[in-house]
Amino acid sequence: MINPQSVALVQEIVRRESLSMLSYVGDAFPWTTARGVPALARLQQLVHAHREAVADLGRFLTRNRTPVGYIGSYPTNFTTINYLSLDYMLPRLATDERRGVAVLERDLAAVTDPDVPAQVKKLLQVKRDHLQALELLAAENGKPLAG
Numbered sequence: 001m002i003n004p005q006s007v008a009l010v011q012e013i014v015r016r017e018s019l020s021m022l023s024y025v026g027d028a029f030p031w032t033t034a035r036g037v038p039a040l041a042r043l044q045q046l047v048h049a050h051r052e053a054v055a056d057l058g059r060f061l062t063r064n065r066t067p068v069g070y071i072g073s074y075p076t077n078f079t080t081i082n083y084l085s086l087d088y089m090l091p092r093l094a095t096d097e098r099r100g101v102a103v104l105e106r107d108l109a110a111v112t113d114p115d116v117p118a119q120v121k122k123l124l125q126v127k128r129d130h131l132q133a134l135e136l137l138a139a140e141n142g143k144p145l146a147g
Contacts (some may be wrong), residue, residue, distance in 0.1 A: 002064050006113035010061055011069040013107055013120065017054040018071050021096040022047060022130065024078045025089060032086040039137050040086055043093075046130050053126040060119045090138035097131040 002010070017023070026047030032040050058068045081089065104127060108120045 002061075002066060002115060003113045006111055006116045007061070007066050009107055009110060010057065010116060010120070011066075013104065013123070014054060014058050014061070014068055015071050016103070017050070017057075017100070017123065019074050020050070020100060021078065021081075022050050022093055022100075023054075024074050025081065025093060026051070028078075028082045028084075030084055030086040030089045036086045036141060039090070039141055042133065042137060043086070043090075046133055049126060050130060053123045057119055057123055064115075087141045090134060090141055094131060094134040094138050097127060097134055101127045101131055 026044065030040065030043070061068050081092075101124065104120065104124050108117060108124060111117050111120060
């Protein structure tokens, strides 16, 4: 049985990552020219892998007879990124993913249950891999990375 402090933390991670910018962009239909189609396809792969990694963490909770909890809805400011160009979105996604990695690293340091770190580390590795991929996509698409 996972201790209550770790349950709350993992539930918060699942909620936050389910509502991340990367997850949202998967349904926001960024547009691109024919030149950007491979980058858009790669972005969709990243979105799918991100969602699957978050779902794995939710399944971990379920296996431990713990509810995932209320997920909520995306931040309203995300509605301003619908139908924007892929070139515009990639640096912003990289910046958001960098922030998300830092937050998840802090979360991992706060875990008190011995069964939880391995599960959180899996998601953290996915996010690190995605950050690297997003930075590469942003660089390849000719836009400087946002701060």
